Amino acid sequence: MKLFDGAGLTATIALTATAVVSMTPEDVELQYTLDPDTMAEYDFGEEGFALLSEGLEQLFGPHGSPQLPEGTDLESLGLSVESLQRGRISFVEKCLHCHGTTGGGDGPTAIFLNPLPRNFRHGTIKFTSTVRSSPPTRNDIELTLRRGVAYTAMPSFATLTDQELDDLVDYVQFLMMRGETERVTAFVLDDEGLLEDEELDREEMMEEVLSFMQDEFDLVASKWLEAEDNIVLPSVERPEPTAESIARGKELFLSARTECSACHGNEGQGKGPNVYDAEKDEFYTKDNWGNVVAPADLTKGFYRGGERPLDLFRRIHQGIKGTPMPQFSGNLTDEQIWDLVNFLYSIRFNNAQ
Amino acid sequence: MNKFWIALFATVPIMAIAFFLIGMSKGNGLWLPVNITSIGEEIDHLFWVILALTGVTFFGVEAVFIWFLIKYGGDKNPGKGIYSHGNPKLETIWTIIPAGILVFLALYQYDTWKDAKFKVNAPSQDQPVHARVTGGQFEWRLTYPGADGQLDTADDLEQVNVLHVVKNEPTRLQLRSRDVLHSFFIPAARLKQDLVPGMPNQQMWFTVIHTDDDPSQADVHEIACAELCGWGHYKMRGFLKVHETREQFEAWFQDALAKQNATTEDLGLPE
């Protein structure tokens, strides 16, 4: 019995010692994945998709070491390899569980959220200062990070340090550029039928894919470089929110010219006849990411895209990117947009909680 | 072997002291955080009173416990203990003395509790609240009433997660939740209050009386959520910024308000 006990004790000590040693956790090893929504539209075959993701990895690096294609002017884009790396680590900790590894808005928590987290792969975010066709500026991303998106699961990250925020902005920008390159390249490859060309061997095909991808990336990058030049600013001062201005705004809001009320409803509560089926209590409209989207309730006391008159002006002027909210810059003058803004502020707290 | 077990039980008070010493020496996160409010001083005082009382009791009980183990646990031969069914006098004594201490403890803190939580004791009740804190999944929305003293009007200042207050001024906050339960917790002020949907006028008040020496910068302390509010509970990090003077606060306020009402980018990003 003694011998048995002694052997057991030795085994216990040995086991616990092994447990101590084996307990150093590894780092997270993640993989960027292809965009499932986009790829569902194309039929590249297993080989073709492998080429695409290999090409992406060559240009943008694996998850462990994000980079931009060689020869990219990182500085003008406001990026650096070091900050991308730092940003990636922050992103894994703070953003990944909603926005997903590749920024597809498909993290494990995403399915529980309403509205869904942003999918960065289209290269678009909703609330920007730029014209509709342009990517956002770095400031736009930072602003969203700082103030969060009111009344959604996107929290404010204002409590991070400036450095941390800047790194995150870098990484989000990286994911957006990478995602858009991926989508556009897939589109072009499909268009050209390159992947069906049977005369090329794998290596040659890879080269072709890479060159297409590089071209598309250059296009994407040039748009990002120009974003700062595409900022929307009102050409006239905002008029005082006088009763007349508000009345003019109201008239516009209800008019057939803008059709604001057709979506946002006559009371501004976001249940207009064009978008809302009152019988089924459902909205018809979808955004570019394929999700049902409801017009904002303008009477709750908050705006997701920011509180500033400037923010509201831009929302109306350029619409909201990726959503059915259209651009009014061609339809309305800046003065008229300001009248609308003044009207919106006047009904802002009608149904505030 | 007996001595081994006695020694093992004797390590308990030693361990307790050791961990308290580690905590005191490391400070940050392992000991009471800095305190900045007047009510926090009272709470800390009570904490120390209770720590002293429980400490003495703890070491007393442990000492007797270990003394008995040593005295009556050394013998390997089976035997019998003293045949005693207890002592009614002793029972009375050790019922009455702790009872006295406990009732004293309860009475001793009534005043602090009243100061901290009774709405009638809230300061500046004739004036508008300093700000309204709306807890939501997963952020603190802060609304300052602005010049008209009314909330939900056009001159409100809307902020996220960062609460600005003035030193030496009684600060009264209105607390509410827009979805589930939250708890507004300022460790440095020692204060905590649950935000309950359906109870839109919860209040919290405090006066910040301590700040860092450097008057040029606002003092920053953290705010946390202390009531489980869903998957992002830990994300509800906020800041409490303390301004040295009313003027500094006003300057910040006007600047933030201007940024909120911006019609151009000239002022830079809003806070």
Next chain:
Amino acid sequence: MTTASPALDHGHASPHADDHGHPRTFIGKYIFSRDHKVIGIQFLITVFFTLALGGLLALGVRWQLAYPWKPFPILGELLWPESGGVMPAEFYPMLTTMHASVMIFLVVIPALTGAFGNFVIPLQIGARDMAFPTMNMLSYWFMWPALAFFGMSFFVEGGAAASGWTSYAPLSTVSQAAPGSMAGQTYWLYGLLCVGISSLLGSINYITTIVKLRTKGMKFFRMPMTTWSLFITAILQAFALPVLTAALIFQVLDREMGTAFFLPTDLSINNESAGIGGGHPLLWQHMFWFYSHPAVYIMILPAMGVVSDILCTFARKPLFGYKPMVLAICGIAGLGFIVWGHHMFQSGMNPALGMTFMTSTMLIALPSAVKTFNWLGTLWGSKIQWTTPMLNALSFVSMFVIGGLSGLFMAATTVDIFIHDTYFIVAHIHYVLFGGSLFGFFGGLYYWFPKMFGRQMSEFWGKVHFLGSFIFFNLVFFPMHILGMGGFPRRYADPYWFDTWKETLGMNRMMTVCAIFLGLWQIILVLNFVLSLFMGRKTDGNPWRSNSLEWMTPKVTPGHGNWGEKTPEVFRGPFEYGAPGCEDDGYLPQTAPPVSASESHG
């Protein structure tokens, strides 16, 4: 009322009771048994499984606190391949919720009231079985649906319940408020309802058995402390459970039928309307804590009883202040009903009520203090035998002191403002429930194992198990006090985001490492238990030379009906060690006829 009434003696009054009318099939004897001893052992073995489950969930919590957002070992890759094995944020509250629910409702309560209550009560009072054997069987079998509901909830959409074991509304009642509040919360509620039925069946049984089936001479004040504590526990349960049951059904209705007991008006969560409203979230808290505060005593009182019995046996000495001890239990039970509000000091409840609850809470510390002093008194002048049960009982006393004293900090409303919902309360509850109840359970297990199986567990391995458990337990849970003093909040998946708590990472890692050892160490207990079933030293009926009645059965492991032809007669209290006429080691069983006419106390 000193003898069992024949009518309630359910047919065992006949001389052939031991061989008559009891099931002979395997299923009847071991599965759907109505024998209190088999049911007790069934509870015991079930608890080993649930303890392992609850422990693993706890290790999941600890992993995240030590290595936040690092791949979860072994299971991670399997569960969350898309994030590289990293636990997603919404899983963390599921872990804390289910850890607490399993540990409280499926480990501590069934271990103490289920396993020991069933096995020990009839033996200690000289009854042939419980008053209602079929109800007793059902009380065990209602544990299984509970376990099934809890287990299944991990696999439904959204995952297991994630609103804390307290399930505060509206996080728990509104399905869009949290992933765990989708289907998982409903499963949790059904599981808890089953646990409630199980407890209620048990408690009615215990009360009836103890009141009606005591053998001749077993006066109330001759019952051992285990039976006393289980008696009071059963009364507590019988009175508190209906309120919880009502609350649980209200919550089920709120979730499934669109009622609004706990839902305020015009509430919108996750950008969806939560429903019609008109109720109040605090109602749930009041109803929940009206049960769950007494439940804390339901979890600790039986352990106190077990420990009192063990201390006396191995101190070879009568219990110091038997009647004050009984009164203390009654006092705790009585006051236990008027202190529930101390969980709600910061809830928005009227602060004036807080003062009332503080006073009553301070008063409930009193009987606990009296008990501690009486245990010390029992050690005074004793002749300590360092057996495994005794070590566990002694550790109960020394850990309960810490758990009790830390409770004062929370009882003080003002200090509670700061430490409410921090790790201070986590430390407190673990010192009471782990250091207290679970060490009491360990002690009772080693103590009654010989009576259950006729063999003894290995003392050597018992002591190794105790040593490791004691050390690692303290290293895991004592630092939580100082974390709590730093304001470290509960249920945070990533507290290191905050500068205030950034530097606690090192301490948390140390605690996690110790927690893993603490978990591994329980393998020793399981191995010791299983191997001793077959290889343990065979014992006579009373290896510890204990005086109380359960050791006096005619067979080493009592058969059906426990007592052979006639239930025994009792002549004195259970702890008369060293009384005049005893043997050299103080042995004087309850059944030994009086040596002199003057021996009439007790």
